[in-house]
Amino acid sequence: GDSVTQMEGPVTLSEEAFLTINCTYTATGYPSLFWYVQYPGEGLQLLLKATKADDKGSNKGFEATYRKETTSFHLEKGSVQVSDSAVYFCALNSALSGGTSYGKLTFGQGTILTVHP
Amino acid sequence: DAGVIQSPRHEVTEMGQEVTLRCKPISGHDYLFWYRQTMMRGLELLIYFNNNVPIDDSGMPEDRFSAKMPNASFSTLKIQPSEPRDSAVYFCASSLGPGADTQYFGPGTRLTVL
Numbered sequence: 001g002d003s004v005t006q007m008e009g010p011v012t013l014s015e016e017a018f019l020t021i022n023c024t025y026t027a028t029g030y031p032s033l034f035w036y037v038q039y040p041g042e043g044l045q046l047l048l049k050a051t052k053a054d055d056k057g058s059n060k061g062f063e064a065t066y067r068k069e070t071t072s073f074h075l076e077k078g079s080v081q082v083s084d085s086a087v088y089f090c091a092l093n094s095a096l097s098g099g100t101s102y103g104k105l106t107f108g109q110g111t112i113l114t115v116h117p
Numbered sequence: 118d119a120g121v122i123q124s125p126r127h128e129v130t131e132m133g134q135e136v137t138l139r140c141k142p143i144s145g146h147d148y149l150f151w152y153r154q155t156m157m158r159g160l161e162l163l164i165y166f167n168n169n170v171p172i173d174d175s176g177m178p179e180d181r182f183s184a185k186m187p188n189a190s191f192s193t194l195k196i197q198p199s200e201p202r203d204s205a206v207y208f209c210a211s212s213l214g215p216g217a218d219t220q221y222f223g224p225g226t227r228l229t230v231l
Contacts, residue, residue, distance in 0.1 A: 034219075043121075043208055043222030044160075089160065093215070104150065104173060105220060109159045 002027045002094050006108035013080055013115050021075040021111050023064075023090035031092040033057075033066050033073040034105065038087040047075075047088070080115045087112050121223035123209050129229045135197040138226045140209030141190055150220060151184055151194050152208040160208075166192065167215075199230045 007022040025031065032051045036044040048057030053068035062077045073090060090108040122141040130136055142149050150165040164174040169186045177184070181200070186192040196203055206227050210220040 041224075043210075043224050044220075045222065046219045049219070104162055104165055107160045 002031070002092060002106045004090050004092055004106055004108035006088075006090050006111050009110070010112035010114060013113070015082055015115055015117050016079045017115075019075070019077040019080045019084075019113070021088055021090075021113070023073045023075065023108060025071050025073065025090070025092050027071075027092055027094050027106075029094050031094045033064070034091040034093070035062070035064055035073070035075050036089040036091060036107075038089065038110070040086070044089060080113075082115045082117055085113055085115045121209055121211055121221055123207075123223035123226050125226060126224065127227050127229075129231065130199055131231050132200055133198045134230075135195065136199045136203075136228060136230075138194040138207050138209075138228070140192045140194070140223060142192070142209070142211030143221055144190065146211035146213055146221070148212045148215065148218075148220075149186060149192050150210040150212075151192070152210065152222075154206045154208060154225070155204075163194070196228075199228075201230045204228055204230050 003026045005024050034049045035047040037047045038044045047062055048059040050057040050066035053066055056065045064073050064075045066073055087110045089110045091105040093105050121143055124139045147168050151163040152160055153163055154160045161176055163176045164184045165172055166186045182196055184194045206225045208222050208225045210222045212218045212220045
């Protein structure tokens with residue numbers, strides 16, 4: 001079945017440090033890939049997404065590139081801020097070959113990021 | 118739009134009681150999802166609906182859990198009888214369609230079963 005594996009957390013960084021959160025996946029067909037973020041006490045919200053190989057998703061200074069050859073979708077940010085402290089989830093939505101897709105997302109276990117001033 | 122609305126935000130109940138969680142999806146969204154989040158198991162999909170019809174309920178833990186979507190603007194998740202191990206945050210999410218469409222999450226209901 002489909003699965004998503006994220007790097008173990010928690011991750012603790014100083015403000016302005018470089019961030020990488022690794023994500024690899026196993027899926028049938030042609031999945032779309034997502035990063036969601038959950039701030040304390042809130043629901044998840046979409047951070048960025050990529051729908052096909054070599055696509056780069058970006059938002060709020062975060063980037064991730066869909067690498068089919070390595071089945072990866074690593075999240076990066078060049079300079080983190082205290083306000084980026086949150087839990088980050090990598091997710092995929094599988095698609096049957098031919099483009100018909102399932103409705104549900106498969107999530108990784110989440111990575112807690114804490115940024116100190 | 119107000120986003121996905123969930124109620125109540127917090128629920129504390131005693132073991133054996135019936136619990137009903139409610140969700141109003143974003144207007145026009147055809148898909149509705151119920152998730153459960155715990156420290157031990159992370160984020161789990163319980164069930165999802167397409168056009169008010171349950172499509173996949175393989176994540177529903179047992180017969181004590183049931184979900185309904187009587188119309189496009191309302192869904193319930195019921196636990197009867199509740200047990201302490203049901204304590205979790207329950208999220209509802211909706212999306213326009215499947216595939217690459219973004220899922221929009223509600224704020225969640227934090228359930229504590231004593």
